[in-house]
Amino acid sequence: MSNRLISWFKYASPQSFYPLAGRMIPWFWALTAVFGVIGLWVSFFVAPTDFQQGEGYRIIFIHVPAAWMSMFLYVVMATWAGLGLALNTRLSGMMAQAIAPTGALMAFLSLWTGALWGKPMWGAWWVWDARLTSALILFFLYIGFIALQAAIDDARRADKAGAILALVGVVNVPIIYFSVKWWNTLHQGSTINLAKAPSMATTMLWGMLLMALAFWMYSIAVALTRVRAIILEREAHTEWVKDLNEVKA
Amino acid sequence: MLTATGLSCVRGERRLFAGLDLAVGPGEWLHVQGENGAGKTSLLRILATLSPPAEGEVRWQGEPVTVLAEDYRRAMLFLGHHGAVKEELTPLENLTLAAQLDGTTLDEANALSALMRFGLRGREDLAVRFLSAGQKRRVLLARLAVRKATLWILDEPFTALDVKAVDMLSGLIESHLAAGGMAILTSHQSMPLPNGRILSL
Amino acid sequence: MNAVLAIIRRDLLLAMRRKSEVLTALFFFIIVASLFPLGIGPESALLRTIAPGVIWVSALLATMLGLARLFAPDHADGTLEQMVLSPTPLGLLVTGKIAAHWITTGLPLVLLAPVLGIQFDLDVGALGVLVVALLLGTPLLSLIGAIGAALTLGVRGGGVLVSLLVLPLYVPALIFGAGAVESHISGLGAGGHLSLLAALLALAVFFAPWATTAALRISLE
Numbered sequence: 140m141s142n143r144l145i146s147w148f149k150y151a152s153p154q155s156f157y158p159l160a161g162r163m164i165p166w167f168w169a170l171t172a173v174f175g176v177i178g179l180w181v182s183f184f185v186a187p188t189d190f191q192q193g194e195g196y197r198i199i200f201i202h203v204p205a206a207w208m209s210m211f212l213y214v215v216m217a218t219w220a221g222l223g224l225a226l227n228t229r230l231s232g233m234m235a236q237a238i239a240p241t242g243a244l245m246a247f248l249s250l251w252t253g254a255l256w257g258k259p260m261w262g263a264w265w266v267w268d269a270r271l272t273s274a275l276i277l278f279f280l281y282i283g284f285i286a287l288q289a290a291i292d293d294a295r296r297a298d299k300a301g302a303i304l305a306l307v308g309v310v311n312v313p314i315i316y317f318s319v320k321w322w323n324t325l326h327q328g329s330t331i332n333l334a335k336a337p338s339m340a341t342t343m344l345w346g347m348l349l350m351a352l353a354f355w356m357y358s359i360a361v362a363l364t365r366v367r368a369i370i371l372e373r374e375a376h377t378e379w380v381k382d383l384n385e386v387k388a
Numbered sequence: 389m390l391t392a393t394g395l396s397c398v399r400g401e402r403r404l405f406a407g408l409d410l411a412v413g414p415g416e417w418l419h420v421q422g423e424n425g426a427g428k429t430s431l432l433r434i435l436a437t438l439s440p441p442a443e444g445e446v447r448w449q450g451e452p453v454t455v456l457a458e459d460y461r462r463a464m465l466f467l468g469h470h471g472a473v474k475e476e477l478t479p480l481e482n483l484t485l486a487a488q489l490d491g492t493t494l495d496e497a498n499a500l501s502a503l504m505r506f507g508l509r510g511r512e513d514l515a516v517r518f519l520s521a522g523q524k525r526r527v528l529l530a531r532l533a534v535r536k537a538t539l540w541i542l543d544e545p546f547t548a549l550d551v552k553a554v555d556m557l558s559g560l561i562e563s564h565l566a567a568g569g570m571a572i573l574t575s576h577q578s579m580p581l582p583n584g585r586i587l588s589l
Numbered sequence: 590m591n592a593v594l595a596i597i598r599r600d601l602l603l604a605m606r607r608k609s610e611v612l613t614a615l616f617f618f619i620i621v622a623s624l625f626p627l628g629i630g631p632e633s634a635l636l637r638t639i640a641p642g643v644i645w646v647s648a649l650l651a652t653m654l655g656l657a658r659l660f661a662p663d664h665a666d667g668t669l670e671q672m673v674l675s676p677t678p679l680g681l682l683v684t685g686k687i688a689a690h691w692i693t694t695g696l697p698l699v700l701l702a703p704v705l706g707i708q709f710d711l712d713v714g715a716l717g718v719l720v721v722a723l724l725l726g727t728p729l730l731s732l733i734g735a736i737g738a739a740l741t742l743g744v745r746g747g748g749v750l751v752s753l754l755v756l757p758l759y760v761p762a763l764i765f766g767a768g769a770v771e772s773h774i775s776g777l778g779a780g781g782h783l784s785l786l787a788a789l790l791a792l793a794v795f796f797a798p799w800a801t802t803a804a805l806r807i808s809l810e
Contacts, residue, residue, distance in 0.1 A: 224803075279757040286753055290744045299807045300740050304754060307736055307800055311758050314789070318761035321785075322768060438670060439810040458676040466674055470667030474599075476606040488595035491676040515606070 167360035178349030202252035204351040212242035217309035220302035232298025237366040243281035269323035395444035417571040422589030428574040436466040465537035475517040502530040521548045542573040592677035593685040600689030618651035633710040640709030641770035652730040655694040659738040695727030718773040726766040732797035739804035
């Protein structure tokens with residue numbers, strides 16, 4: 140047990156995590172490709188044409204996984220941030236910082252695809268649907284986190300301040316989601332729902348799950364690449380970074 | 389007795405000092421010296437528990453200050469670069485409010501006599517905004533006189549003071565030490581006080 | 590407890606000596622709300638519909654104005670350090686400061702809101718609901734805003750940044766606050782909205798000072 144604890148803390152130091160991340164990244168890219176190819180094949184060729192919405196519905200294979208990921212990633216980011224505050228490990232803050240842009244991208248992607256889907260379905264690019272509105276506010280929360288970290292020069296302070304914001308955000312996300320839903324029902328919002336496409340075929344569900352897995356793998360690969368860059372930037376003054384082959388070259 | 393062992397401080401990517409030990413006993417004072425940017429203020433802020441040290445520990449009467457928390461803060465008085473004096477309030481209001489913030493009460497007569505002692509007679513009802521830089525520092529010194537603390541941590545207390553005020557402050561520190569108090573301060577001037585030690589960063 | 594009352598009294602005294610700041614936020618509130626009819630038109634049925642939203646959004650913006658000055662002066666002149674070093678727990682002192690902030694910015698908004706409501710042709714019942722909703726909602730705005738103010742303390746472009754951080758978090762307060770008045774007007778009763786607003790306030794009273802305190806300590810390190 141104690142052995143395992145030690146090795147955990149070993150990998151919690153940026154110096155040991157840097158090469159480990161480097162070895163993991165190709166695997167996650169490979170998995171992204173595998174899941175992505177199969178997922179796209181299922182969603183374009185296997186899943187049946189929807190009898191109500193035609194071919195246009197196929198955008199949900201991007202939209203729904205992106206929306207899931209934007210929410211998951213916020214929780215993952217807040218978890219790392221909270222760990223960083225509680226255990227005072229440097230890597231946790233770097234992980235949170237590395238995840239934020241991908242989370243913001245996912246939130247943006249879900250808004251954009253939502254708009255593309257909304258035009259043929261509702262006849263408008265933007266509808267104040269509860270899900271879309273929540274996604275918009277989640278996007279703002281990501282932007283706030285990134286802006287706060289960017290505005291603070293001292294990296295350790297930026298990590299800690301960002302961590303508090305992420306934790307406050309994670310408490311608020313369910314409240315915001317609930318309040319927006321409440322607001323939506325009060326104002327008699329649209330009854331068509333993106334994720335609850337009527338009589339969703341099993342193959343559609345499979346397509347979505349495969350695409351969600353591809354998005355997961357992509358997010359991990361990108362976050363690890365980004366965290367490697369952050370480690371290099373923050374530890375640039377240390378000996379081990381100067382000794383790295385890629386830095387010498 | 390204040391002791392610190394193995395203190396180190398990192399600011400950004402620079403290590404200001406490392407492996408620093410110090411001890412101050414009753415009646416003693418410590419003069420922290422060093423060039424600009426050597427970490428004098430950082431050391432004082434660590435000793436005052438305003439920022440945590442990167443490594444090492446500060447103990448008060450043998451107990452870690454992080455454990456003592458408010459008991460330590462009650463025994464300690466910290467005066468930083470900024471005086472914590474509100475420009476819009478009068479010296480008298482500043483003094484009584486600072487005392488209330490410290491968890492004590494200060495009656496008006498005591499506050500007035502402290503202000504008079506520091507040459508602020510007739511200024512007690514004027515907003516601090518209208519006082520000169522030296523007079524503002526004097527308001528702070530009056531706070532030293534009224535606050536009962538064993539350990540004084542003073543960052544550049546002689547800045548902006550005229551000769552007379554410097555003497556007054558030296559006298560104040562001397563009587564504080566004579567009564568068994570302790571002091572840690574930074575200053576560019578040399579200080580003719582007994583029982584002093586110099587710590588060079 | 591003495592120190593908490595002292596800090597409230599001190600902040601109120603400071604606000605009295607700097608009346609212009611308090612009044613600026615108030616007039617901002619009035620002006621913003623008065624611009625909407627000019628932009629939309631004087632038709633009273635339309636104004637009645639948008640009134641709760643407009644008054645609430647104006648209140649959010651007016652509260653934002655004062656946030657930058659919640660901790661910044663204390664940070665600049667060293668008072669914040671003395672608060673951290675006070676034997677009284679920082680969380681209590683911070684709660685005191687937030688209370689003073691509400692008394693100087695939130696409470697005047699509550700008192701002025703009925704006047705604006707009359708401009709928007711709200712009836713007496715709706716005005717009453719508006720006041721109660723603001724009474725529950727404006728402390729919530731001060732509490733959440735304090736977290737943002739503490740996080741951006743001493744940070745480049747803090748004044749603009751604070752709005753980016755805080756406004757998304759204000760969404761539930763806006764929805765339930767404006768919703769209370771709307772559902773009263775539409776005859777559904779405001780009870781549900783108001784109790785949700787009160788629940789949010791209770792939650793914020795517990796958590797916001799704690800988060801603000803943690804953020805303040807970080808900014809002082």
